[in-house]
Amino acid sequence: MDSAKGPTEWGEGRHGVGPWEGPWPEDPRYDPEFLAHGDTRNVVDAYRYWSLEAIRTDLDTRRHPFHVAIENFENDMNIGTVVRTANAFLAQAVHIVGRKRWNRRGAMVTDRYQHIIHHETVADLAAWAAERGLELVAVDNTPGSVPLETARLPRECVLVFGQEGPGISEDTAVAATMTCSIAQFGSTRSINAGVAAGIAMHAWIRQHGDVKQSW
Template sequence: MPEADGAGEQVGVGPWSGGSPPDDPRYDPELLAHGDRRNVVDRYRYWTVEAIRADLDARRPPDRHLHVAIENWAHDLNIGSVVRTANAFNAAGVHIVGRRRWNRRGAMVTDRYLHLHHHPDPAAFAAWAAHADDGARLPVVGVDNVPGSVPLEGRELPARCVLLLGQESSGLTPEAQAACDVVVHITQHGSTRSLNAGAAAAVAMHSWALQHA
């Protein structure tokens, strides 16, 4: 189905009009014939989902890659937003910890281009992280303003790591915090107790990208 922008208007391009269609297996014949209305950058116009995912994987340096994990215990609408941001920063994987089902609407179909994983609880997630990177441990960086957390600003993040985020209302569970090598918080200057979970995820991913992307 065609994708739409936030205002409900179609995005993208119509059917291929540049002469003979390209003879390239990365291109989708259906999209070439009927147009590509997906929310993708121009580089990937008319490409198949599989070709886009493969190209994203190839562009990710093996010594610098980011995973993103989200606890999912309640019906948190922010998960879709986190997934969409993970796609924007070319995350190597997105991990749902807890309930398998999550609200995909905010992802704007970007989950198609990501490697999605499920872990039933923080213990299973920690077991995965212990051998996630070709047998090597992947450091876990929690993002939450809990007691004992340290400021994200100015902190060097590992070039290979997984950011672990909690629920909008309750934050990281104690079990999830125990799985973290460190928990960082985003320094705030107003009256609200916490940032929106989707916004916090975007800030944390951007901080990693400034250092390593």
């Protein structure tokens, strides 16, 4: 059984529902622990009382064909946010390139529902993607990049994000088939990597997603 306990956002009270009222459903997707004690997880209503494994299995039937990768050579603190956003947009998987360990706090336990794949180097990620016919699309404000606002993103791809500060590595710049920049109008030269990932994923959804299938 997966625990009903977990962090909540903004210090709010826990979300959820109490113990199941009435006869218990016979559907095996329902978790007896949640039926008996309530479900306080931050999940959509359609998944209330479902077991963790049942939710993951259902998500796997609906995942989008894009992946997300983030470089972690300097222990980037934005990875949790990227994972959480990838879950919201139902990415196929999140790839961590570099250090395997990362701070899961920002993921708000969504890493339990999201496939996480580790690669030691950018070359390993590029080889993995090439075997599956996935294009690497880097997202960074670098010379020669094309505006994300007007770019046509590949349907089957890996959106790659660099670390906070240095941005994408030279290896990623070389391996990517295209690099997209996000239009900015203020004084800073870059935006938070977690924010950039959310913008890019939503751009993919706007081009290829079916909003009728959203919750």
